[in-house]
Amino acid sequence: MKLLFVCTGNTCRSPMAEVIMKSKSTHEVKSAGIMAADGFPASEGTAAVLRNKGYEQKHFSQQVDNHLVDWADLLLTMTKGHRDLLKQQFPNASSKIFTLKEYTNEAYEETWQQLKEAYAKLEELKLTSNSEAQKEWMLKIYELEEAIQDTDISDPYGADITVYEQTYDELEKYLDKLVKKLDNSNR
Numbered sequence: 001m002k003l004l005f006v007c008t009g010n011t012c013r014s015p016m017a018e019v020i021m022k023s024k025s026t027h028e029v030k031s032a033g034i035m036a037a038d039g040f041p042a043s044e045g046t047a048a049v050l051r052n053k054g055y056e057q058k059h060f061s062q063q064v065d066n067h068l069v070d071w072a073d074l075l076l077t078m079t080k081g082h083r084d085l086l087k088q089q090f091p092n093a094s095s096k097i098f099t100l101k102e103y104t105n106e107a108y109e110e111t112w113q114q115l116k117e118a119y120a121k122l123e124e125l126k127l128t129s130n131s132e133a134q135k136e137w138m139l140k141i142y143e144l145e146e147a148i149q150d151t152d153i154s155d156p157y158g159a160d161i162t163v164y165e166q167t168y169d170e171l172e173k174y175l176d177k178l179v180k181k182l183d184n185s186n187r
Helices: 013-024 044-052 066-071 080-089 091-096 100-104 106-126 131-147 161-185
Strands: 002-007 028-033 074-077 097-099
Touching: 002 013, 002 066, 002 080, 013 028, 013 044, 013 161, 028 066, 044 161, 074 080, 074 091, 074 100, 080 091, 080 097, 091 097, 097 100, 100 106, 100 161, 106 131
Parallel strands: 002 028, 002 074, 074 097
Antiparallel strands: none
């Protein structure tokens, strides 16, 4: 499988994800940024964390373009904003664009389906003037929306090394889940 990790400038999160994923799998992996300037190295914090973890890497930023989107079987973004922007820019690829967290969360798709059904039920109830039932469904919608809100990987840009280390740990956690999911789907 060909994986493309996407963040904003392609100097912190996505290059970190690229390096970690390459060490954990045999999948083809690249990274890019939605607002990246071509040719910049990874940020100092990213380079330091990767060095401390034993990785040596030469990274040069690149912007997401049609060629990379066509190349990738799966585009995994660091935030909902990245995901939504890519879906707008590349509508023909929208079925293969997810945040890393939502793609690796087994319950996400089920919760999303429940949320769609809850909205439909609420619209149905609006026709009946049953305000108590409407309140119950609005509460259910709120709970379901809360369950799918945490889909962003925190951006360490400009922070101290401990924040970069936390981002590394967060990425590693979800990349372990990704490897497991991809390995299970290949069986």
